[in-house]
Amino acid sequence: xxxxxxxxxxxxxxxxxxxxxxxxxxxxxxxxxxxxxxxxxxxxxxxxxxxxxxxxxxxxxxxxxxxxxxxxxxxxxxxxxxxxxxxxxxxxxxxxxxxxxxxxx
Amino acid sequence: xxxxxxxxxxxxxxxxxxxxxxxxxxxxxxxxxxxxxxxxxxxxxxxxxxxxxxxxxxxxxxxxxxxxxxxxxxxxxxxxxxxxxxxxxxxxxxxxxxxxxxxxxxxxxxxxxxxxxxxxxxxxxxxxxxxxxxxxxxxxxxxxxxxxxxxxxxxxxxxxxxxxxxxxxxxxxxxxxxxxxxxxxxxxxxxxxxxxxxxxxxxxxxxxxxxxxxxxxxxxxxxxxxxxxxxxxxxxxxxxxxxxxxxxxxxxxxxxxxxxxxxxxxxxxxxxxxxxxxxxxxxxxxxxxxxxxxxxxxxxxxxxxxxxxxxxxxxxxxxxxxxxxxxxxxxxxxxxxxxxxxxxxxxxxxxxxxxxxxxxxxxxxxxxxxxxxxxxxxxxxxxxxxxxxxxxxxxxxxxxxxxxxxxxxxxxxxxxxxxxxxxxxxxxxxxxxxxxxxxxxxxxxxxxxxxxxxxxxxxxxxxxxxxxxx
Numbered sequence: 325x326x327x328x329x330x331x332x333x334x335x336x337x338x339x340x341x342x343x344x345x346x347x348x349x350x351x352x353x354x355x356x357x358x359x360x361x362x363x364x365x366x367x368x369x370x371x372x373x374x375x376x377x378x379x380x381x382x383x384x385x386x387x388x389x390x391x392x393x394x395x396x397x398x399x400x401x402x403x404x405x406x407x408x409x410x411x412x413x414x415x416x417x418x419x420x421x422x423x424x425x426x427x428x429x
Numbered sequence: 430x431x432x433x434x435x436x437x438x439x440x441x442x443x444x445x446x447x448x449x450x451x452x453x454x455x456x457x458x459x460x461x462x463x464x465x466x467x468x469x470x471x472x473x474x475x476x477x478x479x480x481x482x483x484x485x486x487x488x489x490x491x492x493x494x495x496x497x498x499x500x501x502x503x504x505x506x507x508x509x510x511x512x513x514x515x516x517x518x519x520x521x522x523x524x525x526x527x528x529x530x531x532x533x534x535x536x537x538x539x540x541x542x543x544x545x546x547x548x549x550x551x552x553x554x555x556x557x558x559x560x561x562x563x564x565x566x567x568x569x570x571x572x573x574x575x576x577x578x579x580x581x582x583x584x585x586x587x588x589x590x591x592x593x594x595x596x597x598x599x600x601x602x603x604x605x606x607x608x609x610x611x612x613x614x615x616x617x618x619x620x621x622x623x624x625x626x627x628x629x630x631x632x633x634x635x636x637x638x639x640x641x642x643x644x645x646x647x648x649x650x651x652x653x654x655x656x657x658x659x660x661x662x663x664x665x666x667x668x669x670x671x672x673x674x675x676x677x678x679x680x681x682x683x684x685x686x687x688x689x690x691x692x693x694x695x696x697x698x699x700x701x702x703x704x705x706x707x708x709x710x711x712x713x714x715x716x717x718x719x720x721x722x723x724x725x726x727x728x729x730x731x732x733x734x735x736x737x738x739x740x741x742x743x744x745x746x747x748x749x750x751x752x753x754x755x756x757x758x759x760x761x762x763x764x765x766x767x768x769x770x771x772x773x774x775x776x777x778x779x780x781x782x783x784x785x786x787x788x789x790x791x792x793x794x795x796x797x798x799x800x801x802x803x804x805x806x807x808x809x810x811x812x813x814x815x816x817x818x819x820x821x822x823x824x825x826x827x828x829x830x831x832x833x834x835x836x837x838x839x840x841x842x843x844x845x846x847x848x849x850x851x852x853x854x855x856x857x858x859x860x861x862x863x864x865x866x867x868x869x870x871x872x873x874x875x876x877x878x879x880x881x882x883x884x885x886x887x888x889x890x891x892x893x894x895x896x897x898x899x
Contacts, residue, residue: 336694348616355449357873364877412885
């Protein structure tokens with residue numbers, strides 16, 4: 325097949341540099357990496373999930389999801405996995421509340 | 430469905446599972462991505478899907494008709510009809526009420542009694558982006574820059590691919606369609622993709638969101654209540670906010686496309702380090718500025734017909750670029766400032782040169798360009814001309830009074846946002862190469878933990894990306 329003009333001459337620069345494209349993974353490994361990341365988000369970011377579930381609709385399934393999400397957050401709290409989230413949020417709030425001329429302690 | 434939300438995480442997990450299952454079935458993979466993209470778009474309003482499908486059909490049929498004809502006049506007529514149809518769709522949904530309001534205002538000024546009624550059409554998200562995709566495709570087919578796409582599936586995916594559907598980058602047909610012709614045999618650059626996602630989420634969730642709620646929104650909402658320091662820092666904060674917000678979206682879009690096995694073009698390149706306004710536009714929203722250059726500025730004549738015509742073409746291009754952002758006179762003003770600035774810079778080029786060579790010249794060039802861009806951002810962000818005028822008038826007042834909104838955390842976020850503009854070239858590549866040594870499951874785990882940390886550090890609830898409304 326004959327190449328068109330644009331296929332011969334690239335119009336724009338790729339966002340990811342060629343050096344970073346030489347090594348990579350397969351589509352299946354992408355899924356595994358996403359799954360691992362997703363599980364860790366579920367473990368350590370459960371604090372905001374009840375708020376997310378509140379925005380769901382009003383079907384029976386939505387109510388079941390809401391109940392499940394609440395129970396998940398409570399389990400994570402029992403396992404003390406919500407501690408880092410709470411401490412980070414408190415620290416950020418202190419930084420935001422700091423004002424000019426105020427003692428930083 | 431916003432990128433940095435649990436909804437999108439769930440959506441993408443399902444898409445990643447489907448992509449893994451369809452690894453060797455390219456045609457089904459493309460069909461699945463079209464279905465996923467329409468599902469993604471339907472989360473805003475399912476009725477918009479018909480508009481997207483209509484726009485796709487216009488592009489597909491126009492491409493086939495142009496390709497089928499050897500007669501130059503026929504090809505030109507089909508191109509004109511296709512572009513006009515796209516612009517009519519965009520005009521009805523985006524500009525009709527603006528034109529009605531402007532006509533009514535003019536009628537009042539002329540003392541006429543009759544007023545046209547408003548249509549109040551709902552603005553479909555991303556309409557400007559997929560309209561530009563459609564125009565780009567049929568123009569490229571007409572110019573023979575790209576082969577006619579005979580697969581409805583390919584053109585549907587080009588127009589609707591979910592990472593770029595809502596806020597770009599504007600991906601050219603000549604760049605994207607060849608990727609759909611055959612499966613890519615290159616590995617997926619996981620390290621670069623995850624780095625782009627994490628960087629994007631930090632920029633959006635922490636920098637842009639806190640600057641918006643803590644400084645920009647209150648000060649731009651009532652500039653008469655604030656003194657010079659708050660107003661000046663709110664201007665800098667908006668410059669950082671809009672960069673972090675928009676570049677975050679395109680960084681995540683580039684990364685998501687890479688994880689799906691596709692390439693996207695670069696859209697930002699540290700724009701606030703530019704020392705010339707022209708250089709700023711070579712670094713800011715590159716996919717839009719090159720689109721405007723290739724489909725508007727050059728067809729108008731570009732710089733080929735003398736200085737006066739070049740200035741006129743720059744002005745027209747930037748005015749239309751301004752109004753592309755939204756149906757309001759403030760965007761026209763923003764475009765006029767940039768058009769005028771580019772023309773003035775070109776006029777002074779014999780004295781200024783293409784680039785400054787001395788450190789002082791570089792610094793002065795950067796200072797002037799950055800503050801000119803900030804001045805134009807005031808019109809872009811302010812509610813209307815009156816607010817922008819009050820804002821600018823009060824910039825010189827109240828310098829002795831206390832700072833109300835620009836507290837240390839806000840100043841720190843501005844400094845962090847600006848520091849990112851001056852990272853040495855190649856920093857991203859070096860960080861990506863270092864991360865490539867980590868196994869892929871380790872990268873996934875680290876990304877999960879960092880995302881959870883960013884979620885804790887960010888405010889509750891995420892504001893929509895600024896460019897969604899364009």
